[in-house]
Amino acid sequence: MSSTKNPENLVPQSAGLTTVAAQAAQGSALAGPVPAEPTEVYDVVVVGGGPAGENVAQYATQGTSLTVALVEGELLGGECAYYACMPSKALLRPLEVAAASRNLPGLTAAQPSANGLLERRDQWTSRYDDAGQLRWAQSLGIEVLRGWGRLVGERRVAVSGPAGVRLVEARHAVVLATGSRPVVPPPLRDVAAWDSRDVTAVKDVPERLVIVGGGVVACEAATWMTALGSKVTMVVRGGRLLATSEPFASQLVEKALTDLGVRVVTGLQVESCTRDEVAPAPELGRIHGGPLRVQGGGGVLEADEVLVATGRRPALEGLGLESVGLTAQDVTSGNLPQWLHAVGDASGRNPLTHMGKYQARVIGERIAALAAGRTPEEVPEIVPVPRVVFTDPQVAASGLTEAQARAQGLDVVTATVPYTSAAGAALLRDDAHGQAMLVVDRASRTLVGATFVGPEAGEMIHAATIAIVGRVPVELLRHAVPAYPTASEIWLRLVESLPAELLHPAQD
Ligand SMILES: Cc1cc2nc3c(=O)[nH]c(=O)nc-3n(C[C@H](O)[C@H](O)[C@H](O)COP(=O)(O)OP(=O)(O)OC[C@H]3O[C@@H](n4cnc5c(N)ncnc54)[C@H](O)[C@@H]3O)c2cc1C
Ligand SMILES: NC(=O)c1ccc[n+]([C@@H]2O[C@H](COP(=O)([O-])OP(=O)(O)OC[C@H]3O[C@@H](n4cnc5c(N)ncnc54)[C@H](O)[C@@H]3O)[C@@H](O)[C@H]2O)c1
Numbered sequence: 001m002s003s004t005k006n007p008e009n010l011v012p013q014s015a016g017l018t019t020v021a022a023q024a025a026q027g028s029a030l031a032g033p034v035p036a037e038p039t040e041v042y043d044v045v046v047v048g049g050g051p052a053g054e055n056v057a058q059y060a061t062q063g064t065s066l067t068v069a070l071v072e073g074e075l076l077g078g079e080c081a082y083y084a085c086m087p088s089k090a091l092l093r094p095l096e097v098a099a100a101s102r103n104l105p106g107l108t109a110a111q112p113s114a115n116g117l118l119e120r121r122d123q124w125t126s127r128y129d130d131a132g133q134l135r136w137a138q139s140l141g142i143e144v145l146r147g148w149g150r151l152v153g154e155r156r157v158a159v160s161g162p163a164g165v166r167l168v169e170a171r172h173a174v175v176l177a178t179g180s181r182p183v184v185p186p187p188l189r190d191v192a193a194w195d196s197r198d199v200t201a202v203k204d205v206p207e208r209l210v211i212v213g214g215g216v217v218a219c220e221a222a223t224w225m226t227a228l229g230s231k232v233t234m235v236v237r238g239g240r241l242l243a244t245s246e247p248f249a250s251q252l253v254e255k256a257l258t259d260l261g262v263r264v265v266t267g268l269q270v271e272s273c274t275r276d277e278v279a280p281a282p283e284l285g286r287i288h289g290g291p292l293r294v295q296g297g298g299g300v301l302e303a304d305e306v307l308v309a310t311g312r313r314p315a316l317e318g319l320g321l322e323s324v325g326l327t328a329q330d331v332t333s334g335n336l337p338q339w340l341h342a343v344g345d346a347s348g349r350n351p352l353t354h355m356g357k358y359q360a361r362v363i364g365e366r367i368a369a370l371a372a373g374r375t376p377e378e379v380p381e382i383v384p385v386p387r388v389v390f391t392d393p394q395v396a397a398s399g400l401t402e403a404q405a406r407a408q409g410l411d412v413v414t415a416t417v418p419y420t421s422a423a424g425a426a427l428l429r430d431d432a433h434g435q436a437m438l439v440v441d442r443a444s445r446t447l448v449g450a451t452f453v454g455p456e457a458g459e460m461i462h463a464a465t466i467a468i469v470g471r472v473p474v475e476l477l478r479h480a481v482p483a484y485p486t487a488s489e490i491w492l493r494l495v496e497s498l499p500a501e502l503l504h505p506a507q508d
Contacts, residue, residue: 047149050078052344052356053177059364090124151320180345201284206305213309399449419454422489
């Protein structure tokens with residue numbers, strides 16, 4: 001039996017729900033006795049309606065007669081749409097355009113306004129209303145169940161909502177797409193520090209903001225919080241920002257942030273943090289109490305708010321894994337029974353929206369194929385991970401860094417050129433600068449990684465991803481002619497900088 005449209009399903013249960021802590025608390029508070037027998041049966045049940053959950057629901061059922069339930073405890077669209085990618089990029093893009101306008105003679109320089117930026121953020125997060133996502137799901141025949149899901153047995157999911165607990169059964173597959181939650185190091189746990197939700201939903205702009213962490217969230221947030229008026233200090237425990245990027249990318253981003261007025265302190269581990277008054281606000285983006293003192297390395301930093309940006313971990317707590325004899329480790333290592341899958345951040349792999357959506361497409365199509373008795377399609381052995389840090393300059397990379405390639409035992413050669421080595425890149429803005437690098441495997445003469453740092457670098461990286469997936473030999477890349485005068489001519493400069501024996505193997 002498949003469920004009919006239930007009006008209760010259509011009511012968002014998350015109105016007013018804000019923080020990650022509140023999210024977890026709501027999930028457990030709604031737990032209650034589980035019915036003995038399923039009240040609804042679907043072919044596929046997806047727990048978590050972020051981008052990965054939405055995509056797996058779509059791809060498992062489109063073009064089939066399979067039914068799917070998408071269980072969401074908060075807002076359909078997930079972290080990405082309301083608290084992560086969308087608000088952060090809505091804030092960052094005008095800043096990049098304004099900076100470009102200051103460096104394009106002939107234009108009157110654009111001046112960002114704090115209110116205008118926050119209004120744009122609110123528009124791009126649909127003012128935290130998921131009605132549009134719900135319409136999308138309904139248009140595809142996806143049944144949205146509002147509530148918190150947890151496994152209670154093989155192919156069985158209990159969904160806890162205000163009206164009680166329903167037991168839903170999946171004929172073919174259950175997919176965990178519950179996303180991830182921020183990790184808060186012990187010294188910062190008792191001060192109601194901001195996390196990425198607060199900083200993307202910022203309403204109160206703290207005069208002095210300390211950001212702990214030197215990764216992607218930290219670098220992007222430092223950019224928009226400085227523009228909004230905060231005096232930002234970044235506390236980075238390692239030796240450089242964006243530690244998993246090519247070292248030149250770290251240097252260029254540190255210089256850019258410093259030029260904006262951000263203080264970047266590297267090699268400093270936070271040892272303790274105290275706050276005069278801890279007063280978590282009822283809504284996101286408000287300052288959570290009195291001034292703070294962040295201590296470490298014998299020094300003290302005073303702040304009006306502290307943002308913890310020290311990574312995320314898969315949201316697998318309270319999901320009832322033990323009811324089917326599994327642990328979180330089984331999920332992240334892919335050690336799952338055939339009826340159970342994990343996609344997106346919950347899987348513990350590549351916590352990026354586009355990679356979660358890719359995984360969801362692959363697993364969704366696999367579920368549909370198996371349900372129809374077909375053999376699922378093969379996926380390529382090498383699928384590089386593209387990633388873009390939306391600082392100014394942007395950092396865009398795909399595949400392996402040089403260090404990662406060498407650590408895998410590859411004999412690689414690199415080509416590096418200035419970003420402005422192509423007229424089209426230099427034309428983008430008069431302060432254009434940066435660097436581009438290819439990492440090429442000598443044995444196969446194919447690209448294994450690329451990094452571009454410069455204006456609009458994010459638009460340059462897909463060519464690298466295609467070359468890596470397609471295993472295009474570099475001698476063939478010479479014949480991929482970029483248009484003049486576009487920034488893509490950097491590709492020409494890079495390929496020409498490779499050793500002659502790679503470009504002309506026939507002459508060896
Ligand atoms: C500040 C910030 C900026 C980012 N910017 C980018 C970017 O520019 N580009 C990019 O590619 N990535 C970005 N990311 C990463 C991106 O947000 C995640 O990779 C992406 O959201 C993961 O999608 P997901 O569907 O796996 O999980 P999520 O988007 O986290 O969605 C999971 C959903 O599951 C729901 N849920 C959880 N548990 C349950 C349960 N038990 N029952 C029912 N529902 C449940 C949650 O309420 C949530 O809606 C950013 C992250 C942050 C923090
Ligand atoms: N533009 C984008 O695509 C984008 C933007 C933001 C976030 N994201 C995704 O979100 C994920 C989470 O971002 P993030 O910046 O929180 O994580 P991250 O892994 O990028 O960076 C974490 C930082 O915190 C530091 N750190 C970790 N533990 C610490 C501790 N105990 N004390 C002090 N410092 C500590 C690390 O050294 C690192 O500098 C990223 O992996 C990324 O995939 C992507």
